[in-house]
Ligand SMILES: NC(=O)C1=CN([C@@H]2O[C@H](COP(=O)(O)OP(=O)(O)OC[C@H]3O[C@@H](n4cnc5c(N)ncnc54)[C@H](O)[C@@H]3O)[C@@H](O)[C@H]2O)C=CC1
């Protein structure tokens with residue numbers, strides 16, 4: 001995955017004038033041409049995410065789509081002196097062109113929460129947006145890896161799967177709910193309490209992406225720290241409520257955008273590395289799963305040339321985590337079923 005140090009090296013590459021980086025990896029190996037499409041590119045997440053993807057040397061073509069505002073965002077981002085070509089597409093009639101030939105499609109299109117709302121309160125608007133966009137993906141780039149950011153992720157991923165199944169293009173290896181922000185938060189909060197440098201911290205986060213369905217596994221966090229049970233409980237709650245913390249702080253002006261753009265860029269980078277054959281790329285993601293009895297579940301996933309290479313198991317859980325796992329299942333199950341039902345109406 002893209003480490004913070006890599007963002008620094010991307011920045012210095014960009015400031016050196018890195019046109020050659022679109023075709024060359026870090027070890028001077030030629031890397032394949034890759035098209036990445038961002039759907040919702042003019043939004044709060046979409047804009048900084050487009051910027052970060054423009055800095056990624058694994059991207060050769062960056063396609064920025066939204067219902068409005070993309071000409072400006074694309075013109076702006078295109079002036080950055082990295083190698084990728086940037087094209088903006090606006091409105092339904094340009095969606096096909098935006099998607100054609102895409103290797104990775106990132107979807108941050110949809111409305112964000114306001115204080116007092118749950119992610120599920122976004123369902124009525126975002127479910128329809130995701131359904132429309134996935135119908136076009138099935139038509140124009142059926143083999144792309146789809147990175148779903150739009151909430152409620154616990155329902156939008158099943159919606160996408162059903163749309164792809166109906167179109168006859170579903171491949172469970174290619175559909176991902178982006179839960180990377182939960183991991184990013186868990187790492188940050190853990191490093192603070194454990195008093196260790198955050199750059200070396202790892203924390204798996206499993207389950208789903210809403211409230212108690214977000215289950216950080218601090219018992220597996222590295223480096224190990226002897227944190228008291230009440231500290232682990234507080235860290236777990238803060239990770240579960242991380243999105244709400246930002247929604248409240250923004251006081252009606254939306255939800256996490258900058259940290260989400262960072263997390264989305266990390267996950268897309270991991271997908272590109274996997275596609276390019278880089279070994280041992282492992283990230284947590286909400287995918288089709290047999291890890292529990294639920295059909296979709298977030299856990300560590302090994303990424304490869306076809307997307308998901310292996311869905312990894314949960315590993316040993318503490319009693320507290322085991323309880324958290326049992327408590328999250330009913331909510332996650334009903335969010336998944338809601339998505340499936342909507343897509344088949
Ligand atoms: N998975 C995660 O961890 C996170 C997910 N989110 C979710 O990401 C979504 C976007 O959040 P923001 O960027 O803050 O919202 P925003 O409102 O700032 O941007 C959304 C963008 O989507 C565009 N859009 C709407 N309908 C569209 C369509 N049919 N096709 C293409 N674009 C369309 C809008 O024009 C807008 O530019 C929300 O659903 C939010 O809840 C936010 C943070 C974290």
Ligand SMILES: O=C([O-])CC(=O)C(=O)O
Nearest residue numbers: 113181242243244255256
């Ligand atoms: O909380 C929200 O609505 C946005 C989100 O998913 C997050 O920040 O984790």
